Amino acid sequence: MTIATNNTDSNTLMLSRYQRLIEISQQLNSTLDLGSLLKKIISAAKELTNTEAASIMLIDPSTGDLRFEIASNIKPQDMEDIIIPKGSGIAGWVALHGEPRVIDDVTKEPTWTRKVDDTIEFQTRSILAVPLRTHNKVIGVLEGINKIGGGGWDESDINTLTTLAGQAAIAIENARLFQQSDFIAEMVHELRTPLAALKASTVLLMRPDLPDNKRSDIITTMHSETERLSRLTSDFLDLARLESGRTRLDILRFDLKKLIEESVDVVLPQASDKHVNIYIECDHFTASADRGKIKQVLLNLLTNAIKYNREKGEIRVQASEAGEGGEQQPLVQVAVADTGYGISKEHQKHMFEKFYRVSDTAGFTQGTGLGLAIAKQIIEAHGGQITLESEQGRGSTFAITLPLATR
Ligand SMILES: Nc1ncnc2c1ncn2[C@@H]1O[C@H](COP(=O)(O)OP(=O)(O)OP(=O)(O)O)[C@@H](O)[C@H]1O
Ligand SMILES: [Mg+2]
Missing domain, CATH: 3.30.565.10 (Histidine kinase-like ATPase, C-terminal domain)
Incomplete structure (x- = not known):
């Protein structure tokens, strides 16, 4: 009887976690700004696995070392000084092997170094670290630090954080691609101007007291801005195709x-x-x-x-x-x-x-x-x-x- 109740409890917990995960992954997918995306991932990680702090380290492609991108327990200015060499420490191990690691008591873990704690004046007791993986490539590590209540993380915590990390890794990659592609940024910027003009025009058109001559002026503006928008979009497409080498010459x-x-x-x-x-x-x-x-x-x-x-x-x-x-x-x-x-x-x-x-x-x-x-x-x-x-x-x-x- 007791076991049945426990099962129901853990099933309910699992279900509510998955529901939250779905909600969170939708939020992550709609965020293209890397900074706010990382913040969302961190707070989701803490919430879903009931931990005190969380951090994200990403692999520097040129050196293979890990660097902190965000951590709820580290000040941004301290983060810059911390570099975790390829393969070293717990995060380095996770990045190298692409598998999760649970350390219930860091003091008993030989690969754990106190150095980071000393830098940031924080006491780490336990760590749950999972790889951030996209298309079979590990791009970094997501860590939960100190399980609230002192107990250890269970299988469900590990699975939940691993699933979140999978979603997060894709969102991070999308945000990075977006950042890199100044073309898209410029394009969005260029599209905003005619769109703003169209928006302002529709607001004006909705005013009942608008004189007829003004109304026709506004419609003329709207017509030319629409034309500009459609030219812009086809030019963008032309150029994007040409730049990526996808244009076939006839x-x-x-x-x-x-x-x-x-x-x-x-x-x-x-x-x-x-x-x-x-x-x-x-x-x-x-x-x-x-x-x-x-x-x-x-x-x-x-x-x-x-x-x-x-x-x-x-x-x-x-x-x-x-x-x-x-x-x-x-x-x-x-x-x-x-x-x-x-x-x-x-x-x-x-x-x-x-x-x-x-x-x-x-x-x-x-x-x-x-x-x-x-x-x-x-x-x-x-x-x-x-x-x-x-x-x-x-x-x-x-x-x-x-x-x-x-x-
Ligand atoms: N023959 C020209 N004499 C003087 N300035 C020119 C001449 N051709 C181009 N330019 C300058 O170079 C800029 C870029 O030309 P480009 O053809 O790329 O864009 P555009 O004419 O402004 O817009 P689009 O061709 O996309 O409608 C122009 O805005 C203009 O300032
Ligand atoms: Mg021109």
């Missing part, structure tokens, strides 16, 4: 002059709005490249040459032979020259970086600052180059090289 032989004329036709309305004349000087060339992608590059160069030109300016598109590239591949060069404001030497250095826009022109022209970054990726994927020559106040010439078809 190489075809095509008449270069025809492509140039076709591209100029697309931008002609924009050019005539600004009274800019476009001249094409191009002999007959057969290029061997992804026609659609090269058109995308030409359209951006032409649009830039219009956007950043002066009223009644000029644009010259010239194609000429450009010698040989790698593997003796004959190349053709297409140069787009404008009579615009030009670009200073300082700005030229950054011209092909993502999101880079020259502040003087950014105010009165629309753009994401991704066009040239995409162009560079496309041209380099073809084995060509994109270059820039510019003189402030006189104009700029952007030139690309492309493979010529060989017989």
Whole structure:
């Protein structure tokens, strides 16, 4: 009878722990900020295994040593000084073997060193240490320190902390990837601006006292911001694919002059709005490249040459032979020259970086600052180059090289 009651008790405890674990793992998965993620893991570890303190050590990939990332019983400034060499101590053992360890009394454990306690003025009595493991790789160690009430940890504590560590390790890896990927951070940042404008507009539209003329202004803003958002997202996707090498080029032989004329036709309305004349000087060339992608590059160069030109300016598109590239591949060069404001030497250095826009022109022209970054990726994927020559106040010439078809 007593045994049955105990079983029911432990089953209830297990169930409530698993319920908490599910809740916690959902919280962990939705946290991408590494600092707050680590805090959540620590407090979950303490709560689930009924321990006084908890800590996370992560493996430094360059040395293999363990370093404290967070600990509820260590001040952040003390943490930096503590390094646990690969394989040493209890945490080192767990990281090396990828298995949990329970030490009920640290004073009886030969591999335990008092050094950490001395540094942080804390008394460790017992330790439950489990590996933080993702895809069969141990990335660190999660420790519970001092079981509350003095007893030892049981099988259920070990299983619970191991399960939590599994969830935590994946969340940590996701947060680290997110941190590393400044592209995603920049992307989110860029998306926020049009989103904020849309949000503010909807709030205004909901006001019943809004005059009709204001209402239509707001709808116009919303329309252009939506367009910008959809352009941004497709540009992001293009660039992400190109950068990761997942873009497949559809190489075809095509008449270069025809492509140039076709591209100029697309931008002609924009050019005539600004009274800019476009001249094409191009002999007959057969290029061997992804026609659609090269058109995308030409359209951006032409649009830039219009956007950043002066009223009644000029644009010259010239194609000429450009010698040989790698593997003796004959190349053709297409140069787009404008009579615009030009670009200073300082700005030229950054011209092909993502999101880079020259502040003087950014105010009165629309753009994401991704066009040239995409162009560079496309041209380099073809084995060509994109270059820039510019003189402030006189104009700029952007030139690309492309493979010529060989017989
Ligand atoms: N022909 C040019 N003359 C002067 N400045 C230019 C010229 N082309 C590009 N720039 C500068 O370089 C920046 C980056 O150009 P890029 O084409 O990458 O982005 P964008 O035109 O601002 O936006 P997007 O092309 O994504 O719509 C521009 O914002 C502009 O400041
Ligand atoms: Mg552009």
